[in-house]
Amino acid sequence: MSADRNGNHDMSQTDIAFLLADAADEVEIGAAPVQAVIRGGRRRRARRWAVASATALVVAGTTGALAVTGLPGGGHADRQANVANPPASPEARHVYEPQETELSRGMFKGKPWYVDMQVWGAPRNEDEAARQYDAMAARGIEPVDDKPAALIGKTSYFVTRKYGSQRPRQFLFDSRQKLERLSGRDLQFATNPLDDTSDPHGDRVAVGAVAKTAREVTCFWKDGTTTLVKRGPVVYEHNLPKPAIVPVAGYPTANWFVCVAPERTGAKTAEVTK
């Protein structure tokens, strides 16, 4: 190498372009994984659908109040506007540490899986939002809004699925000024594979939210079979919980459930049946 290394050689922008092109050639270009992308896209669409439904419900119930942002907690935002909020600390509001609930767990191919839910309290200002964003990042969680400030005044929830030693994967999540209150036979659900490999039979895990009054959910599988999920004390068999409708810490407006399809079939739909 030349000894003349002290900045005498200047690079033009064309040179930079040349170097970038050369470096870019280092990457191995395999076949485009079209089917995997389409499957992933459909999954995203299903998730978005679930979130969109929730949005519609909330908009129907809180017209007007939505215009006033940044005011967490229950009640109407406009009513709170001139009232001093109690000085609850961010820690007490679970801004930096979420409340966590195990929705279900089980075993698959000798490895444990878990579906958990975490609910993060609403930050009240930019500092709190930035710290919350970092705390989420530290847990590998990515909120729906990609700017910390967008979290202000919103409660964020994440349903994650962990399989074996894989990192938890979030697959149903949102940040909302007001958590949706489901009623009657309202049900929102999303599906996901049990592990990270795609199953040709479809997604096996169905996770959803129902009204606090719902007593039974039926999950329908593609092979025509069903699984009943009931509200009430969780029943354990060999130390594994049977499917149940459970309350979630920090999410007072709905209960949640998880059901898992038998092997070699996938989730079709779910309904509140009682």
Added chain:
Amino acid sequence: MGDRKQARDEEFQSFMTGRWPRLMRTAFLLTGEQHAAEDLVQSTLEQVYVNWRRVGSADDPEAYVRRVMINAHARRHRRRLKEFLAPRDDSGLAHEVPDTGDRIAQADDRSALLKALAQLPARQREAVVLRYWEDLTETQAAEAMGCSVGTVKSNAAKGIAKLRAVEGLAETVTQGGRK
């Protein structure tokens, strides 16, 4: 209805197959790592697929794809800053250890560039890659990054200045570059 959906899927498939190599290269420059690049392109295209009905009929679907990719990159970068910064053992990249042998000097040069690129702040890296690899105008780069033209200019200028300061790179170029 089913036919139309199938036609859209086929259209997307053709779009994706055609753009995959280029997107992979861009993602590789942004992330500095093979698997991270694949992951970035794949999640970008998943989002594109979700909106394909709208995107496919837009005047410039490429601009949308770039915007999605840059957003995703920025978000990931915030999330796990250090993870993608240094080329890793399984990336197929050579390490930066200097060597006098001609055969690996070329790999070292590339590695030096990728390393230097990886050390740039994410926005500077994005600006450099979009301007000088993707060959976008400042306006197009600003659209992709969701910022002003001025921000692109300053990020690109700072990024380039830092790359210029990397000794081995300047020398390589002056010697006529690599074949």
